[in-house]
Amino acid sequence: MALWPGKRLGLLLAGTLLAGFSTLPLFAQTETTAPLQAAPQQAPAADEVAPVADPGQPPADDAATSQSDLAAVEASMSLSQKRIDELKAEIAAMDGDSTKQNAALIAAAQRVKLAEIEVADVETRLSDLIVQELEVRGRLDGSNAEIANVLAALERISLNPPPALIVDPDDALGSARSAILIAAIVPQLRDKADQVTADLSKLTAIKAAALDEEATLQANHAVLEEEQLRIATLIAARKQGIGVRTAQLEAEQQQAIALAARASSLKELVDSLSAQVSSVSTAAAAADASIDPDQPVMTPQAIQLALADTARTEPAVPFGVAKGYLAMPANGVNVLDYGASDGYGGISHGISLVTRAEAQVVAPADGWVLYKGPYLNYGQIIILNTGQGYTALLAGLDTVTVDIGQFVQMGMPLGTMGSRTIGRTVTTNAGAAQPTLYIELRQDNKPVDPTGWWATPTQSG
CATH class of the missing domain: 1.20.1270 (Substrate Binding Domain Of Dnak; Chain:A; Domain 2)
Incomplete structure (x- = not known):
């Protein structure tokens, strides 16, 4: 029909x-190739204190x-x-x-x-x-x-x-x-x-x-x-x-670990570590002592040239001159600004970045490692002495690859983030599912607004 x-x-x-x-x-049903991630880590509770290394134990x-x-x-x-x-x-x-x-x-x-x-x-x-x-x-x-x-x-x-x-x-x-x-x-x-x-x-x-x-x-x-x-x-x-580590570096590491075990706040820890600098680290003390208010202004070309010298063993430029040239320590989204409410009744003395899992963390500036390791419930932290009375604090890391007393250059790897937020002090409204890096700058142990300190992509590239 x-x-x-x-x-x-x-x-x-x-x-x-x-x-x-x-x-x-x-x-929508195909699988996307992605790297395996580590199992989530349990962030410490608000009233818990993360263990710190025993100062009596020799370094590994x-x-x-x-x-x-x-x-x-x-x-x-x-x-x-x-x-x-x-x-x-x-x-x-x-x-x-x-x-x-x-x-x-x-x-x-x-x-x-x-x-x-x-x-x-x-x-x-x-x-x-x-x-x-x-x-x-x-x-x-x-x-x-x-x-x-x-x-x-x-x-x-x-x-x-x-x-x-x-x-x-x-x-x-x-x-x-x-x-x-x-x-x-x-x-x-x-x-x-x-x-x-x-x-x-x-x-x-x-x-x-x-x-x-x-x-x-x-x-x-x-x-x-x-x-x-x-x-x-x-x-x-x-x-x-x-x-073999020098006896001076061994002593510096032991003192830093002991100070961290006794300090009850970041301010107290930075105070103690900064006081230790003048008596232990000669190069770092010299960098602090070389502040000259009458020094000529460096041109951008001179700053870039100094930062390109990978043979340097002390900061390429005075830290105050490096404003606008610092390397952002990690890729991420800024979820907490300096001066904003930290969610615990206070204000943030730094900024918080939500990063991808296992993101790399680099040195924001030239400096000496004052402390690295666990501290209270901040996760793994790194404190750098960047000269001129300035310090840079990075908190919330999962692994650290530098040593106390080591000089690091801007952009050099310091460690990596984990697979989730570590520590309540860096937890933001992004939740605990994403790793969060807390970044703080201090001058004479007083918080400094980091706005304007970071290099633009063209400068850092």
């Missing part, structure tokens, strides 16, 4: 839709610890053994050259920061594509229901069609009504078919864009893996080169 034109069009349209849906992959062997850390990093890598060996050979060729090692560390840290930014951007774009896909699928689901209703009407007409005029002229009215109905339905079906075709094309384009973004994401994760391995290898090589 011959099919009516309306039925033929409907069946053809239905077949096209079914074919389109059956061959199109479901992007740094070289052995760094080699163990390096082995753990290697085990977690998906890089080929050939590439791992190439990286080790590249670093071994530096043969203890601290200038080259410092330059390589800072360059690797910069590449990590750029890769982290790109990963965050790609993840945002992927989220947008998922939203677009769901919107298109919603429209297609609605089109299915409308087309089903129209096809049902056409099916009823085909089961009981009006007779042709040449057979029964008396039924001309019914034939005319059917013709009018078909004439009204067919253009609507054609428009709907065009809309469905456009949505199917858009869905295909979304899938292609998502696959491109996933490839970019995997490439950036590969960069992160390689640079993290390079950093771990460089740190291990540097500590191997240092060899």
Whole structure:
């Protein structure tokens, strides 16, 4: 039996839709390659105090610890053994050259920061594509229901069609009504078919864009893996080169640990550590004593040139001159400004950044490590003496890779964040699911508003 034109069009349209849906992959159900994250850590309660190292215990062997850390990093890598060996050979060729090692560390840290930014951007774009896909699928689901209703009407007409005029002229009215109905339905079906075709094309384009973004994401994760391995290898090589710690550094570390065990507040800890500087760290004390109010103003070019010297063993420029040039310690979103309510009845003396899991943390400025390790419920903290009576505090880290007494250059890796917020003092309204880095600057142990101290992307690049 011959099919009516309306039925033929409907069946053809239905077949096209079914074919389109059956061959199109479901992007929303595909898996995205992402690095494994460490299990969440339990943040200490408000009334709990995190343990600090026992001042009576001797420090662990740094070289052995760094080699163990390096082995753990290697085990977690998906890089080929050939590439791992190439990286080790590249670093071994530096043969203890601290200038080259410092330059390589800072360059690797910069590449990590750029890769982290790109990963965050790609993840945002992927989220947008998922939203677009769901919107298109919603429209297609609605089109299915409308087309089903129209096809049902056409099916009823085909089961009981009006007779042709040449057979029964008396039924001309019914034939005319059917013709009018078909004439009204067919253009609507054609428009709907065009809309469905456009949505199917858009869905295909979304899938292609998502696959491109996933490839970019995997490439950036590969960069992160390689640079993290390079950093771990460089740190291990540097500590191997240092060899046995000097008696002065041993004493400095023991005193810092003892001071941290006794201090009941950050202010008290910074006071104690700063007082220790003049008697223990000659270079740091000299940097503080070299404040000259009549010194000539340095040009931006002179500042950049001084900061580019990776052989330096003391701050490239006086800290006050470095305003506008400091490196932001980590990539993240500022969720708590200086002077804002800290949520515990006080005001924030620093800023808080929500970072991605296991984000890298770098030195915001040149300086000596006054303290590193756990303190109260701040998680792992690092306090830098940056000269001229200034200190920089970073809190909320998960791991720290520098040592007390060590001089670090701006942009050099200091450690990494964890997989969630550590410590109630750095918990923000972002919740405990995201790691939060607390950053504080002090001058003569008084909080300083860090606004305006950070370099622009063009300066820090």
